[in-house]
Amino acid sequence: MSRIGTGAARAPRPIGRMRATLSPVAQFRLQGSKVLAVDMTGDAVKARNGSMVAYTGQMNFKKLSGGGEGLRGMVARRLTGEQMVVMEVKGQGTCYFAERATEVNLVRLNGEALFVEADNLLCTEATLHTGTSFTGLHGAASGNGLFTTKVEGHGWAAVMSDGPAIILRVSQGMPLRVDPGAYIAHTGNLNRNFRSGAGFSTFFGEGGGEAMQIEFVGDGLVYVQPSERVTVGGDV
């Protein structure tokens, strides 16, 4: 189960345990709800290109590209269109990240995978592996794209949302249906099905308005934002 932090009042994290690890670990914290502050001691994070708003200390910024490392990643990026231009930030001090005043949500990963829309990923620890995963057919229909970004490993990831994200649990017997435009991320062992409520009537002007839905079945958490980005499915 992932430990997730957001908002102002987070209970004190077991910092001692984290500090005890051998390699330096970037400390993610929220400065308000819309700015991510990362304390670094010589280690690196990967952040959305251009999302740095301020830093103290010594920082180096190096442009990378998302979609996975190496040649394979590059090909994958070309094929999938899940473009994510990232930069590697390395140094000593505190670096502040923000993007268009969207809310920042911290997600702690302990070995499991976080699936997130590339547009919503703000920053990850460099130790986390990012790649691209095929999401099935829902993306094509919803306009989110056929692929989402998969973040895996141990460490913190910061996910952006338009308005504070709502975290919804999915468990056996309690499936969740989500508007594609409001979906931002999920963790856990979840199956995604694309559900179409569109029928004859949709195309005759009496549609239900919520024709495209993603159904999540299994065990896990789904992050939704209180807002709907414009999708091809849109308002049908």
Add this chain to the structure above:
Amino acid sequence: MSYPPQPPPYGQPGYPPQQGYPPQQGYPPQQGYPPQQGYPPPQGGYPPPQPQQYGGPQAPLPQTAVGGPVVHDAHTLPANDNVNPYAFSVDLNGQYFLQKGKMVAYYGNIQFHGIGHGPLDQLVGRSFHSPLHAADWVVAEGQGRMILADRAFDLNSYDLEDGNLTVRSGNLLAFDPSLSLKQSIIPGFLTLIGTGKFVAASNGPVHFVEPPVRVDPQALVGWADCPSPCHHYDHSYMRGVLGGIRQLTGLGGVSGEEHQFEFIGAGQVLLQSSEKLMAEINTGHVPNEAGIPGAGAPSHTPQQYGGQQLPNVNIPGLGNLGDLGRRFGL
């Protein structure tokens, strides 16, 4: 609904009606409406439009004991209350009207029907009296918890008890079918009548103000009771030829605040804390008869963000043929 004449709100001495509103003493800012924090509960004994108090920024989000944010599931989602200031959870057991595209997620077994289907005819007839903009609305039917949100705007729910509330068309998100929705005579506004709950969005938290009050048109979300919404113009320096030029051209400076809406009488006026308007949605055509404001035309320019609005075919002499055009997506 009627209610007894009320004492002047906020402990004011009242506005002397015989003097009109002399600007220098009419609205003393120091005692009139003190800067308020959050959502002030309506004072002066006017019960109906109670916002569900969700504390806004000053109330911390509910946290679990372990730290980290709340993880909701079908059982812990609030029933007919805000999840956070921007999302509202409906405990659906039956039917609910909502604007197209405002459902974010749901648990349970819920179907979304466009208005106009056969099985819903009775419900629509009972609760939906503005049929020509039905294309913007859907009925959610079933059991479950449903989360509503609208572009991360502030959401509030309001309980009406045998009351009435008129709200800007773009701000109304959803309502209980025990309420009935009607077009307001004032173009661009919708009126809800009856007993029940509805959800409205606003740009920034909603504030309640009691008349007599003049409000900026862009800040107005709606009003309850107050039978006299009217325009007010500050014409004092718009006199004469120069004043006319100034008003027409803006040359010489206009403050942009010369025009207000004025409310007098008993009731509540709802204001949003910004002057950024939400996109209007079409409230539908009104019959083309003499004496009807905005007759024969859509009450407002088509929306940009609301649900999709299909064109309506209006054949002179035949009307719109029972809305056939919309039904067939013409």
